[in-house]
Amino acid sequence: MANEKEPRDETKLVSGGRDPEANFGIVNPPVYHASTVLAPTLAAWRTRDFMNDIVYGRVGTPTQRALEEAVALVEGGDRAIATASGLGAITVALTSFTKTGDHILMTDSAYFPARAFCNNVLAKYGVETSFYDPRIGGGIAELIRDNTTIVYTETPGSLTFEMQDIPAIAEAAHARGAIVMHDNTWGTPLFLKSFEKGIDVSIHAATKYIVGHSDAMLGVLVTKNEHFETLFKGFRSSGQHAAPDDCYLALRGLRTMxxxxxxxxxxxxxxxxxxxxxxxxxxxxxxxxxxxxxxxxxxxxxxxxxxxxxxxxxxxxxxxxxxxxxxxxxxxxxxxxxxxxxxxxxxxxxxxxxxxxxxxxxxxxxxxxxxxxxxxxxxxxxxxxxxxxxx
Ligand SMILES: Cc1ncc(COP(=O)(O)O)c(C=O)c1O
Known part of the structure; x- marks a missing residue:
């Protein structure tokens, strides 16, 4: 039975990530511009928690955290990470979960630059990608190898619109220890609840419906706690930075999405x-x-x-x-x-x-x-x- 106290999606869109009490009562989380963030003591400096605190502008500002919190809330993930662009989110996700010798299964209908990143960049580092028919469903089991770490999906494909049977793909992938990534830009955090379908990492080109006004570039990754640290390490090492002004625009867009x-x-x-x-x-x-x-x-x-x-x-x-x-x-x-x-x-x-x-x-x-x-x-x-x- 649905929890009566659980707010509906419309309410989550409006209230997620807001903290007026921490911001002079201001309704919208303000834009915090930052590179340097001062540590009050040496002990605090020594024990900086990049994953949870605000310690350096590149790794997250309060504006970025507000957006991340709101998107994760709407989609039903535990945590989110904002990146410089949708493609940035894709490359962080792929590199976070692969090492030399690994294999990726990617839908043939994937957004072309995701495909190009695998073929042109990951291949140089000994990560092999093979492409599969998006309509394969549970038949993906036959393509999964011992070294397959990621099954990458995009439903519907954003040019050819094949639908994928995500739960069937997820079942087969998880049975072999692979994780499922999904480019959820079309579905948005509102219309496809990734984590109920077996997706482990949901990728958004927030540039599209989240920003909603064609005036900012941004990506967002959403995941469950289980995978957050791996994803965060990849993000932190990537140099990706979600610009505070763009996070603000995305959060503003999200309210009316x-x-x-x-x-x-x-x-x-x-x-x-x-x-x-x-x-x-x-x-x-x-x-x-x-x-x-x-x-x-x-x-x-x-x-x-x-x-x-x-x-x-x-x-x-x-x-x-x-x-x-x-x-x-x-x-x-x-x-x-x-x-x-x-x-x-x-x-x-x-x-x-x-x-x-x-x-x-x-x-x-x-x-x-x-x-x-x-x-x-x-x-x-x-x-x-x-x-x-x-x-
Ligand atoms: C399905 C899909 N995924 C990812 C992206 C990449 O997003 P961005 O342009 O923010 O890098 C796009 C952009 O067109 C897209 O259509």
Whole structure:
């Protein structure tokens, strides 16, 4: 039975990490800028606790700790660590749990720079990565080796949107002593409760929905006490620093993440359904749609869906035609990242090695923002007319 005293997520989003009494009654945890932090005595200097106290700006300020506390609270982890970027969080997580001779299993649908870090950096240090079909489920057991230390997941993949059976993967990984990492940027701490699904380290590009306004870069790692020290050691050795101003912006963004996500979800679903009926569309890759092959997994594991999805057009279009479509949009703009209030659209081609990705048409990834869905539909409608006129 649910604990009646346990606050709901909406309440946690609003109250997590706040400590007005320690800050002159100020509601929002203030921005503490710091490098040097003075020790009052030699004994205090000698016994500095980097993991729990504020001892040096690079390793954490009160602003950073407030953000970490709030994100961990919402997701249901014990502790969190903020990093300079989402990719910074990924590299800290991967390096913290590997040594020369180890093996990583990474989903073929992983965010491309995570994949590149494994292939281009970890490989130089004798850590081998092999890629697996995201839809493998419990079949991952056959790929786990004695030296596999990490099974890395991303559900849904943020370009191709395959859903992964995380509990089945986690069961197989844990049976062989490997830990499960998950890039939870799409699910957010609100919509995928990582630790109830068997995930050990949850990775967020806070740059996206947590910051929510496309104006700061930040990563957050969330974990249980069992793995915190290992993760913290990796973080501390990495030189990663979460800038206090950006932590403040992320914490400010977090307060409204719940209401923003409701609107992202509603708009995305409206557009996804509209797109499904368009002749220019071959397939809509949005897990919240009943037609999505991973819909049942999404329904089982997620508490909501967000604003990012892809479509496969009815055929492959060259850049002249795509340019005619995309160059003149009023609301959808082209740019990296997602999770802000604004709508974005980009063509994409995922690099694959474990699975065959050969769609019948061009992939376009949309981030559906907070504009009115009728206006977004009108923008897409006009874009399709330009696409057809150009072909
Ligand atoms: C799924 C996913 N993970 C991680 C990242 C990396 O985040 P950042 O840009 O903050 O380094 C991104 C960025 O686009 C992303 O889409």
């Amino acid at each position: 719940g209401v923003r996500l409701k609107q992202h979800q509603e708009n995305a679903l409206t557009l996804a359904r509209w797109l499904e009926g368009r002749p220019e569309i071959g397939q809509v890759l949005y897990p919240a749609l009943e037609s999505h092959p991973g819909h049942d997994l999404w329904k089982r594991d997620f508490l909501g869906s967000t604003g990012l999805f892809s479509v496969i057009l009815d055929r492959h279009y060259d850049d002249d035609a795509l340019g005619a479509m995309l160059d003149h949009m009023d609301l959808f703009a082209m740019g990296a990242s997602w999770g802000g209030y604004e709508s974005l659209i980009l063509p994409g081609a995922p690099p694959r090695t474990a699975t065959n990705w050969d769609p019948a048409g061009t992939l376009l990834r949309l981030h559906v923002g907070l504009e009115h869905s009728d206006d977004l539909i009108a923008d897409l409608d006009a874009a399709f007319a330009r696409l057809k006129a150009a072909t």
